[in-house]
Amino acid sequence: EVQLVESGGGLVQAGGSLRLSCAASGFTFSSYAMSWVRQAPGKGLEWVSGISGSGGSTYYADSVKGRFTISRDKSKNTLYLQMNSLRAEDTAVYYCAKDRRLGEVPTATFDYWGQGTLVTVSS
């Protein structure tokens, strides 16, 4: 059974940093691209960042480029999101999501999602 479990959320002051983790199980982690998607309070889903299966290619939304870094550790079956220079508008529930298609390249199709972790940035 595929499971994605996020952790690392919490309350942080504006300008601060936080690192989110997503522990994956039930599938061959390095064979699938992964992404982070967030939902701000009362807002819709927003794609934040994606990473290829090997970790060699990374992708970012303009809203987080230069501040967030996505990475993955094959040995730990874990996806990460390092968030620096946090802003109030980064307040959201952050989900990790698995790409549906087997392969290196993200296809923006997510067949499994975690339950999310809440990040609150106070100004």
Place this chain on the structure above:
Amino acid sequence: QSALTQPASVSGSPGQSITISCTGTSSDVGSYNLVSWYQHYPGKAPKLMIYEVSKRPSGVSNRFSGSKSGNTASLTISGLQAEDEADYYCCSYAGSSTSFGGGTKLTVL
């Protein structure tokens, strides 16, 4: 990286059919058959309902169907049921990024 455009809300009575549109551009919806739809209940993880424009994952009811014409994709739900009341999001591959729609709240009257 612009969000795809969806109606904020749609409604229908049990047994009826509804369609949710999702309008993008020639850089996303219009260029790739990588449009997906998600059902989202508040506080829960989103669920994949349609992928690659019109394909249904195993376990998803055949009451859900998808299509695309030009820069606009659509999700149709037939035989509406009370449990279909949720938020629905479209999503499209856009080259080196991914775009979601703003979401549509479906109310079953």
